[in-house]
Amino acid sequence: MIENNAAYLQxxxxxxKQASYALAGLTGQQKQALLSAIxxxxxxxxxxxxxxxxxxxxxxxxxxxxxxxIDRLLLDESRLQGVISxxxxxxxxxxxxxxxxxxxxxDNGLRLSRRRVPLGVIGVIYEARPxxxxxxxxxxLKTGNAVILRGGKETLQSNLALSEAIRAAVVExxxxxxxxxxxxxxxxxxxxxxxxxxxFVDMIVPRGGQNLxxxxxxxxxxxxxxxxxxxxxxxxxxxxxxxKSIEVIANAKxxxxxxxxxxxxxxVHESIADQLLPQLYTHLAASGVSFYGCQQAQTIAEKQGVAxxxxxxxxxxxxxxxxxxGIKVVRDIATAxxxxxxxxxxxSEGILTDNIHxxxxxxxxxxxxxxxxxxxxRFTDGGQFGLGAEVAVSTQKLHARGPMGLEALTTYKWIGVxxxxxxx
Amino acid sequence: MIENNAAYLQxxxxxxKQASYALAGLTGQQKQALLSAIxxxxxxxxxxxxxxxxxxxxxxxxxxxxxxxIDRLLLDESRLQGVISxxxxxxxxxxxxxxxxxxxxxDNGLRLSRRRVPLGVIGVIYEARPxxxxxxxxxxLKTGNAVILRGGKETLQSNLALSEAIRAAVVExxxxxxxxxxxxxxxxxxxxxxxxxxxFVDMIVPRGGQNLxxxxxxxxxxxxxxxxxxxxxxxxxxxxxxxKSIEVIANAKxxxxxxxxxxxxxxVHESIADQLLPQLYTHLAASGVSFYGCQQAQTIAEKQGVAxxxxxxxxxxxxxxxxxxGIKVVRDIATAxxxxxxxxxxxSEGILTDNIHxxxxxxxxxxxxxxxxxxxxRFTDGGQFGLGAEVAVSTQKLHARGPMGLEALTTYKWIGVxxxxxxx
Numbered sequence: 034m035i036e037n038n039a040a041y042l043q044x045x046x047x048x049x050k051q052a053s054y055a056l057a058g059l060t061g062q063q064k065q066a067l068l069s070a071i072x073x074x075x076x077x078x079x080x081x082x083x084x085x086x087x088x089x090x091x092x093x094x095x096x097x098x099x100x101x102x103i104d105r106l107l108l109d110e111s112r113l114q115g116v117i118s119x120x121x122x123x124x125x126x127x128x129x130x131x132x133x134x135x136x137x138x139x140d141n142g143l144r145l146s147r148r149r150v151p152l153g154v155i156g157v158i159y160e161a162r163p164x165x166x167x168x169x170x171x172x173x174l175k176t177g178n179a180v181i182l183r184g185g186k187e188t189l190q191s192n193l194a195l196s197e198a199i200r201a202a203v204v205e206x207x208x209x210x211x212x213x214x215x216x217x218x219x220x221x222x223x224x225x226x227x228x229x230x231x232x233f234v235d236m237i238v239p240r241g242g243q244n245l246x247x248x249x250x251x252x253x254x255x256x257x258x259x260x261x262x263x264x265x266x267x268x269x270x271x272x273x274x275x276x277k278s279i280e281v282i283a284n285a286k287x288x289x290x291x292x293x294x295x296x297x298x299x300x301v302h303e304s305i306a307d308q309l310l311p312q313l314y315t316h317l318a319a320s321g322v323s324f325y326g327c328q329q330a331q332t333i334a335e336k337q338g339v340a341x342x343x344x345x346x347x348x349x350x351x352x353x354x355x356x357x358x359g360i361k362v363v364r365d366i367a368t369a370x371x372x373x374x375x376x377x378x379x380x381s382e383g384i385l386t387d388n389i390h391x392x393x394x395x396x397x398x399x400x401x402x403x404x405x406x407x408x409x410x411r412f413t414d415g416g417q418f419g420l421g422a423e424v425a426v427s428t429q430k431l432h433a434r435g436p437m438g439l440e441a442l443t444t445y446k447w448i449g450v451x452x453x454x455x456x457x
Numbered sequence: 458m459i460e461n462n463a464a465y466l467q468x469x470x471x472x473x474k475q476a477s478y479a480l481a482g483l484t485g486q487q488k489q490a491l492l493s494a495i496x497x498x499x500x501x502x503x504x505x506x507x508x509x510x511x512x513x514x515x516x517x518x519x520x521x522x523x524x525x526x527i528d529r530l531l532l533d534e535s536r537l538q539g540v541i542s543x544x545x546x547x548x549x550x551x552x553x554x555x556x557x558x559x560x561x562x563x564d565n566g567l568r569l570s571r572r573r574v575p576l577g578v579i580g581v582i583y584e585a586r587p588x589x590x591x592x593x594x595x596x597x598l599k600t601g602n603a604v605i606l607r608g609g610k611e612t613l614q615s616n617l618a619l620s621e622a623i624r625a626a627v628v629e630x631x632x633x634x635x636x637x638x639x640x641x642x643x644x645x646x647x648x649x650x651x652x653x654x655x656x657f658v659d660m661i662v663p664r665g666g667q668n669l670x671x672x673x674x675x676x677x678x679x680x681x682x683x684x685x686x687x688x689x690x691x692x693x694x695x696x697x698x699x700x701k702s703i704e705v706i707a708n709a710k711x712x713x714x715x716x717x718x719x720x721x722x723x724x725v726h727e728s729i730a731d732q733l734l735p736q737l738y739t740h741l742a743a744s745g746v747s748f749y750g751c752q753q754a755q756t757i758a759e760k761q762g763v764a765x766x767x768x769x770x771x772x773x774x775x776x777x778x779x780x781x782x783g784i785k786v787v788r789d790i791a792t793a794x795x796x797x798x799x800x801x802x803x804x805s806e807g808i809l810t811d812n813i814h815x816x817x818x819x820x821x822x823x824x825x826x827x828x829x830x831x832x833x834x835r836f837t838d839g840g841q842f843g844l845g846a847e848v849a850v851s852t853q854k855l856h857a858r859g860p861m862g863l864e865a866l867t868t869y870k871w872i873g874v875x876x877x878x879x880x881x
Contacts, residue, residue, distance in 0.1 A: 058822070284879030385877065400577060412569075429659075431680040436871075446824070446827065
């Protein structure tokens, strides 16, 4: 138990800020050595880590968590091995810190450049899966940042064991243990306190559902990167290739329905609805998809004997994360865009069309992190985009948008070098 | 009077978002024509604008505002002419919107690019000077953004007249008047309401003092760009050229003491304090500077008969905005950096030294928007940095740091173009 939350968080913040100064000065080689040491320490301590995780699993069973949730928090030998070998990928990524983004010499001789530097201290609030503890710590350290972690209470024992193994490696490399700190109490008021630690923490990344995102937006005095909620749309235009469109829609819905870039609603131009929808129903119903649709979509479904519920404002505004799909027949592209503007979470949308004007208009008019032409929404992913790693998927517009790679953990400073130059 | 603040703000937000869709689709030429029309409309309506400003000035006198404050809100023929001719400069700036930041073709053939796009709707909260109404509206429109303006109550009549002239030009160009909206009531609860309008507003820029910045950080659910507060430091290292250093320090303090990049505290290595400080006192006292200093700085000052007050934690933490300077003698560069970390607002700091190792260490260790070697802090300015325009000076680390030009009013979207490409 923590006696005084405010004092505890102040100390955490101060320690993190102090550690960040040491990390900001590391060379790429030193950071690579640090990450290797972390991989080594996790391997060495794997028995302890797995034992801690078993405690979390037992507690979760006692608390009546369902099998899917228990599976999410479970670490076994092979999962832990996967987490550790992912560190090798991060070691091999190009370190963005220190790059000069641009430079110029002013007329008075001042050499001015913008240099990429670590953000400083990053706070990450996450749920369930304990691998996030390692993933985030490693990405933060790779970019020279200190990190304060706040995991879910269901994985507290696992997170403690993982963070202790990481801290041991940090110390072994001659760096401050507090480069990586885990909030050690499940007390929820600590989250609110963390969100107001703007004196020490430079960015908050919440990795969790709508409620966590909203809490952060409302309470934080620190810049927050909102994201990870995907209410994703595909619009099949009047000039869409119907057979190919069905393949893309099916891919976006079925390939991995539980993730944020999976399709939630398909919008179909009324002139192709009679052709496209019957085939789509047959194809998707065979994959176990269930449907919510507008009146017109329902009429077509019923002719085929496919079950469909009537869509509402509420269902259109829902991120399904399951084999469920909303369907709406629209009068034209403008109506499709209006629907997207009303219901999208700004994650991923796409148009299916052979028409160059429709595609250009859609790309310009739809204001989401990722906008596709004739492609599945499932591509919005750090790995697919070649970022090497993914911190989160941002659905807000400042600093980072869409999949966030290492660069999103950095900022820049302006550096001006003169010859005792004064402003005239 | 506004009957229902919440409903009023909702309407404002909806209208701005709707207008932003129209603005996002404009070509560079259309935006240039729009800005020319605004300049024309301000010229045409200048008698009305100046009459409105006279009402503000009379009210300000009646309310006992001092001459400096009245001067800040005053518009006369020549100042208004200056504001209008500044629009020409913005017209001629390169429009960053539409640029592809990078592009790649994934192995599956998906063409992926990042395209710079307008942010959408920008909210700006500012005080006193009515020229900000025009400056910000023009910069927002140049980058295809809608804007909601909230000026100070002292300039409400001026701002109303200015914004009406701008809106007339917007309409004349066939665009929604609500591309530019001014909050028409001085009610302060409207500021709190604006800060929570995250459904419609993409970024808040507060241009004002510490209290406004803090209010925004605490209340906003929209990303806020904090800035404009400069507690700036120069550190004269043991290897500094003393005569040249005094020139730079004097420039940073005296050239324009009322702005955020003016020097607030000079830190002097103890090994050169006995040489540098007497000359510095003489030089600056002649310019009317008064001093707060540490014990050692005071001892040296008194030998010279220069008046100096003892500095405290509070005075070191103050942005002077006047001919006042804090002075501290430090044991070494590490102590100087510690002082800066404790008291800086993250705006502008510099080292004065001939030593390459000291300069490199200082640049790495000081975490401010602008870090100088042998140069005045006065350079931190959009105009000096060649940005062409300055929206604000950011002292936070996300999205934009230091002087913010047009790019800071944009974000990017990822665009993926396939051939009905599915993820495998």
